[in-house]
Amino acid sequence: MEKEAKILVVDDEERIRKLLRMYLERENYLIEEAENGEVALEMALNADYDLILLDLMMPGIDGIEVCTRLRKTKATPVIMLTAKGEEANRVQGFEVGTDDYIVKPFSPREVVLRVKALLRRSSSTKFLQTDTQAKDVLVFPYLTIDNDAHRVTVEGKEISLTPKEYELLYYLAQSPDKVFSREQLLKDVWNYDFFGDLRTVDTHIKRLREKLNRVSPEAASMISTVWGVGYKFEAVKE
Incomplete structure (x- = not known):
């Protein structure tokens, strides 16, 4: 209910x-x-x-x-x-x-x-979830993203992300190994033509890595910095 x-x-x-x-x-x-x-x-x-x-x-x-x-x-x-x-x-x-x-x-x-x-x-809003049968799930070594439930598990342990942290991770993970610039991430994840400080993206990436790293350094390392360009999600192989 x-x-x-x-x-x-x-x-x-x-x-x-x-x-x-x-x-x-x-x-x-x-x-x-x-x-x-x-x-x-x-x-x-x-x-x-x-x-x-x-x-x-x-x-x-x-x-x-x-x-x-x-x-x-x-x-x-x-x-x-x-x-x-x-x-x-x-x-x-x-x-x-x-x-x-x-x-x-x-x-x-x-x-x-x-x-x-x-x-x-929102990743922390459970009352809006009505479908318990997951349909949209991204599975990687060390990391699973259940987009229907807005839930991220790292080596079987659920981690708590803010909505923006979740959206950023899901956006990157949908296109493994594709490099995204900070400007593109601000526009697509924040839905904002952002003429401000690009450190917004860096700060969220840093916080996201820290949360993943508490459970699995391997999962945290999947978010890779491409120097001079931006970030990408590396679908590492076991």
Whole structure:
């Protein structure tokens, strides 16, 4: 039986929290609120949310710091809410593990659509899985990607990835030994014509390798750097 998604809305402006709550509750999501980064971080670490809507600029601990600390232990999907003119901050947000961003002022309907889209592809969202018979599975030595379940297992052990980490791995693994530039990965994985810092890709690759390496150095080595070009997934043979 499906359960409702549980979403944490974080913003220091009460009117924005109430607006988002109203629109998201219409979609039958369960909404909790936090008015600052300190409260948000405590709630996010002590409860399991299906998604977090996180304001970037807040007094005290800002959205970047909240996401940075959260990513040390959890892969909860995060959509960052940013003001216009904060391009550098959005780049930094992607680098610390944000999955998507929405620019203020925003349309509440756009927020709902972005939330639905991220939940659909989220590796940590189990309530949307209705087909238990896997049909789309990539199997390699050391590593298996079950795309129907959005699940990655390394030598039989499931690992927790953020939505963007999962999408990046799956995208590379679909075309073994094909080299992708950073620009192409940003465009195809992030769905964003990104005129910012290409370190976003490097940071996600680094984090992805670290997670794989904790279980299997062999699996981590399958993500190969092609110097001066980009990255590729090497389908190693046993």
